[in-house]
Amino acid sequence: MSIEAVFFDIDGTLIDENKLTADKTVYAINQLRENGIKVIFATGRSPRHIVDVQKMFGIHSFVCFNGSVGVCEGKRIFQHALNHGSLTRLITDATTKNNPMVFLNERGSYASSEADEQISASFNHLKEDHPEYRPNVWESEEIIQSFLYCSPEEQKMYEEEHEELKFTRWHTYAVDVNNHNMNKSVGIKSYLEYLNINPRNTAAFGDNLNDLEMLSYVGYGIAMGNAVDVAKEKADYVTKPLHENGIYFGLKHMGLI
Numbered sequence: 001m002s003i004e005a006v007f008f009d010i011d012g013t014l015i016d017e018n019k020l021t022a023d024k025t026v027y028a029i030n031q032l033r034e035n036g037i038k039v040i041f042a043t044g045r046s047p048r049h050i051v052d053v054q055k056m057f058g059i060h061s062f063v064c065f066n067g068s069v070g071v072c073e074g075k076r077i078f079q080h081a082l083n084h085g086s087l088t089r090l091i092t093d094a095t096t097k098n099n100p101m102v103f104l105n106e107r108g109s110y111a112s113s114e115a116d117e118q119i120s121a122s123f124n125h126l127k128e129d130h131p132e133y134r135p136n137v138w139e140s141e142e143i144i145q146s147f148l149y150c151s152p153e154e155q156k157m158y159e160e161e162h163e164e165l166k167f168t169r170w171h172t173y174a175v176d177v178n179n180h181n182m183n184k185s186v187g188i189k190s191y192l193e194y195l196n197i198n199p200r201n202t203a204a205f206g207d208n209l210n211d212l213e214m215l216s217y218v219g220y221g222i223a224m225g226n227a228v229d230v231a232k233e234k235a236d237y238v239t240k241p242l243h244e245n246g247i248y249f250g251l252k253h254m255g256l257i
Contacts, residue, residue, distance in 0.1 A: 003256055004201045005038035007188060007214065010045060010053055012207040013224055016242060019052060019127050024248035029057050031257040040191065042184045044176050044210050046104050047071065049128050065145040066178050066210050067187025077194045081142045083179055086164045090177065091138065093161065094148060102131050102147040103138050110134035118149045118173040125171055146177040168210045176210065184210060185217035205250060207231055222250045
């Protein structure tokens with residue numbers, strides 16, 4: 001196996017809930033690049049919500065919104081918006097059930113509720129500002145991804161009633177909403193076609209539910225030691241937890257640094 005590119009999830013993989021990383025992670029990423037291997041973020045976050053992490057690691061290539069947007073060295077190479085009809089039906093349902101939503105695109109994030117504790121808690125978790133109150137933004141702007149605020153039991157109901165959408169929980173209160181056929185591996189596939197790299201010559205690090213397809217798709221999937229169990233099951237190798245220099249030891253294990 002000759003690795004040409006490595007994809008990194010961000011939250012729980014490169015940084016913790018306080019946007020801190022392990023002492024050897026930046027060094028490991030820099031070594032990887034010096035060895036001629038492409039380094040690319042693969043995250044559920046929006047491009048606007050990874051600016052601090054980009055500065056920390058000096059990375060300007062990414063797959064965001066769980067595969068929906070790809071940028072290579074600052075150049076956008078693909079973008080897939082949420083299906084407008086599917087989103088409209090979900091909004092109608094969520095409004096009836098009193099479940100708030102956040103709408104995201106590359107310009108910003110917009111809340112359906114002016115003051116909601118669950119929305120505030122989730123954005124505090126991301127260490128990001130509370131979204132702007134614009135409940136009707138989806139009528140005039142293209143929406144790439146949405147957050148739906150609901151319980152796990154309610155999530156099951158939404159999954160049954162909106163099969164054309166994909167619901168992936170990332171927070172106690174919130175799930176990502178994407179088109180049903182969208183996930184990180186779909187974005188990575190498009191990205192690799194642009195770079196003309198075979199998937200078997202790639203690796204990825206992840207820790208959570210939105211990393212499952214990615215870990216299975218690349219040539220070598222590595223789960224963090226702090227990953228959820230199902231991610232560890234999908235991975236080819238489980239490295240140490242984030243704060244025990246899991247990235248450094250994972251790359252060392254592969255002989256990439």
